[in-house]
Amino acid sequence: MTRLVALVRRFPLVALTVLVAIIAGALALNGLEPAARWLVSLYALGIAVMEAVSMVRGLLAQQFGLDILAVTAIVSTVVVGEYWASLIIVFMLAGGEALEVAAAGRAQRELRALLDRVPQQAHRIEADGSVADIAVDQVRVGDRLLVRPAEILPVDGDLASGLASLDESSLTGESLPVDKAIGDPVLSGSVNGPTAIEIVATAVAADSQYQRIVELVREASSSKAPLVRLADRYALPFTGVSLAIAGVAWAVSGDPVRFAEVLVVATPCPLLIAAPVAFMGGMSSAAKRGIVMKSAASLEKLARVRTVAFDKTGTLTQGRPAVVGVHPQPGFDERELLHLMGSAEQYSSHVLAASIQQAALDRAGSLSPSTDAREVATFGVEATIDGRRVRVGKPAFVAEHAADLVPHAAESGAAVVYAAVDGRFAGVIVLRDAVRDDAADTLVALRGLGAERILMVTGDVAATAGPIAASLGITELHAECLPDDKVRIIREAQPRPVVMVGDGVNDAPVLAVSDVGIAMGAKGSTAASESADVVILLDDIARVARAVAIGRRTVRIALQSIWLGIVISVGLMLVAAVGLLPAIVGATLQEVVDLIAILGALRAVRAGVAPVAGLDAAPRSSRTTTGPVPDAEASLGTGPAGPLVDR
Structure with missing residues (x-):
């Protein structure tokens, strides 16, 4: 009963139409057919007036739609006495909206799944060790939070306790759990494993990964595509053809009922419903694959x-350059050069600095601090490391401190970082960024x-x-x-x-x-x-091609559904034109046409399932790039002795 009340409130026009049909049917069965005719006719004409007002507003906004066919069909069936057919047309118009909402709900399932999983609460660990439940938007950077088993991480943070196994499938598409250790970054939207963990918040809710994704999804789900009104491109010719067939049928037969019978099956619900349902399905399919269409x-x-x-x-x-070569000058060894350059690069904001620091930690074991480091934007950094004056950066910048600098003949495409120590040229580090x-x-x-x-x-x-x-x-x-x-x-x-x-x-x-x-x-x-306009949530460039493929399949399905509605409607109009399709039967068949068009449009929910030629046609191992590829890598620098890019 509660469900029925909810449906009535959600679709009042459908409920009212059914109520009118029940009352009119009872009147007709009790010998009050004239009263039933008047009730249905007045109700149908009232709906026609509403549709006409909407149509006029659209025309004033320079939008020519298909509403004129629905209005003409209702009025003509009332005029010729086919009032039951007019009621079915009204039910079709009202029911079409309900079908569209239901189909869109199915198509938006993946989008809604993201929205429904938004964390609402966080468990903050207070200074005295107690745990307080707070709204997620009250979390501040630095707060220590408890995340219980199977809970969703409320904000981005760093793991502060033991080991963790997290399900990041809603963020990355990776179905297997991801293991994390103390200090590792963890993302909001991840689902905790079987053990409670503690994290230290590194971002407030609004700036965290999952909330950013959800905001993108909200934008996407509230947008409308131009193709949703694609049916309007066919509105004028379809309306003209429909009225022409109806007019010829009337003229040839001499029976105005024939005119109404033709227009009954010309009602354009399939054209109006198919495109939006297909687009919702395509967006949902893309979201499931880590591709959010904001519009x-x-x-x-x-x-x-x-x-x-x-x-x-x-x-x-x-985008992550790696050290591929360390070339010290005589008097320096590789470990020493890495240590000095990595320590100096601690004070640089350049994109290569982090890679050099990491290489120094991995190979030299430690970094030393400096109290007088300074960075010269786009050129390099200078610092005193372990009592030695170190200058790191472009060759011209380093040469100011080391007259004996020798240009390094690196391969084309390599980024070369030079270093001088206490006025002597100390060597270079070569980096590359892999394709x-x-x-x-x-x-x-x-x-x-x-x-x-x-x-x-x-x-x-x-x-x-x-x-x-x-x-x-x-x-x-x-x-x-x-x-x-x-x-x-x-x-x-x-x-x-x-x-x-x-x-x-x-x-x-x-x-x-x-x-x-x-x-x-x-x-x-x-x-x-x-x-x-499109955000790929995964660090996977192949999703660019998949996004294009989903777009092509979605539009193709939308057009197929629209043309299916047009072809079936025209076929039914021709049958009605020769008197083989009574108005009430034609009106009922239009409901079937609606259902066929919607089911066709719902195929877009699987728009991302089909393989993409070039990506899925062969095993990864056989899809290798041919031709000369310098170490299969790219770079951030220039050729021999060239300057660092954007230093």
């Missing part, structure tokens, strides 16, 4: 993509999905980006680009639509101006994620 319009544009542009560092490459494993396969897949032009647009110098582009088969390279240059290139790029893929803060402007901006990884730049 449903992105699906329609992805389906038509013709140009794809990529940033380099962190997008086509791993992502699936980068080449992703580009092959994108070409198979309709991308005619693929560009690399990067701030790195040509000597760095060139070998990477060549190894991936990218023939169009734009190097040494400032953010303004990237924006100009993407604005001028043809053919359109243009997709831009990036991950850093400097990519935010170009992601915003592209037809579809795709941000790699919600763990990356907040600015990039906010500017993008």
Whole structure:
């Protein structure tokens, strides 16, 4: 009973139509057929007036829709006395809304699953050791929190107790538990294993990983795609054809009932319902695979993509340069050089500094502090380490302190960091940034999905980006680009639509101006994620091709469902035109057409299941890049003795 009341409140027009049908049926069975006719006719005409008002408002907003057919069908059936058919049309219009809501609910299942799992409460450990339950938005950075078995981590933090086994499948798609040790970062939205753990909050709720994902999903679920109104593109011709068939049927037969019978099966509910249901299904399928479409319009544009542009560092490459060579000068050994350079780089904010520090810790064992370190932006860092004056950075910067500096003949594409110690040239460290494993396969897949032009647009110098582009088969390279240059290139790029893929803060402007901006990884730049139309939650470039594939399949399914409705409706109109389809039967058949169109549109829920050619056609081991690839790696630097990029 409670469920029935809830349904009545949710769909009052459906409930009212059923009530009118019950009352009218009772009147007709008791010999009061005229009263039943008047009741149904007045009710149907009232609904027609409501639809007409909506239609006029749409016309004033320069939106020509299909409402005119529904209004004409209701009025014509009332006029010719087919009042039961008019009631069925009204029920079809009201029921169509209910079917759409139900189908959209099925299609949005994955989106809702994310929203439903938002943590609401946290268990804060107080100074006296007691545990207080607080709202998740009251958690502050530095708070120590208890997470009980099987609970969702409320905020991002660092593990502060023992070992933990976490389920991160809602964040990364990885189905296996991930083991964490003390000090490891843990993400909100992860599900704790069988043992209670303690974490120290490193972000408030609003800035934590899961809440950021949920906010993206909220934006996505509230958006509407242009294709949702795609049926309106067919509105004028479909309306014209319907009225023409109905008019000819009336003229040839001389029976106005024939006109009403034709229009009954021309009611356009399938056209209005199919597209939104398909798009909700496509967005849900994408979300399940770690791809959040912030706007449903992105699906329609992805389906038509013709140009794809990529940033380099962190997008086509791993974004994590690694030390591949340590070359000390005579008088220094490898361990000593690593220790001195790593200790100095503690005080640098450059992208290479962390890699050098890590290599020093791994190979030299420790880092020493400095009390007078200073960084010269884009050039390097200078510091006193263990009583020795150390200068690290670009060759010109180091040469000011070491006249005996010898340029290092590194391979093209390598980043070279120079060092001087107490006025002597001490040696160099060589770093590289590896190309992502699936980068080449992703580009092959994108070409198979309709991308005619693929560009690399990067701030790195040509000597760095060139070998990477060549190894991936990218023939169009734009190097040494400032953010303004990237924006100009993407604005001028043809053919359109243009997709831009990036991950850093400097990519935010170009992601915003592209037809579809795709941000790699919600763990990356907040600015990039906010500017993008699509956010890939996983650090997996192959999802770019999968996003395009889902867009193409979703749009194809939406169009198929729309055309299915048109073809069936036209077929039924022709049958009705020759007098073989009574109005009440035609009105009932339209409900079947609605159901067929919706079931067809719901296929988009599985838009991400089908394999993507180029990514899934062969085992990973057989999908290797051919041609000369310098150590299968890319870089952040330049060629021989070249300066560090963006130092």
